Amino acid sequence: MTTFTSSLPDQLLQKLSEAAQRLNLPKNKLIEKAxxxxxxxxxxxxxxxxxxxxxxxxxxxxxxxxxxNEYMAQLNDEDEAR
Known part of the structure; x- marks a missing residue:
C-alpha cells in the first residue's frame, strides 16, 4: 500500500472526522471507500x-x-429441433 498525502478544506475535514467517528471507521478507510x-x-x-x-x-x-434477428432465428431453430 502506498501512502498519499493531501490537503483538504477545514470544513470537509471536519465532516470526514464526524462521519468516521459516527461510523467507527478510521478516516483513511472512509476516504478509501468513498x-x-x-x-x-x-x-x-x-x-x-x-x-x-x-x-x-x-x-x-x-x-x-x-x-x-440472428438470435431469434437460433431460438426458433432450437424450438423446432425439440
Missing amino acids: LEIYLDQLTRAEYVKSYCQAGQDESIILIAEEGM
Missing part, C-alpha cells in the same frame, strides 16, 4: 454516455437489430 464508490460512479457514467451515443448511431442500431 473514492472507490465515486470512481465506480464515474465509470458507470462513462458507460451510460457511450450507450446513449450508440443509441443515436444508425449503424450500431442496425448491427444490434441484425444480431437480435
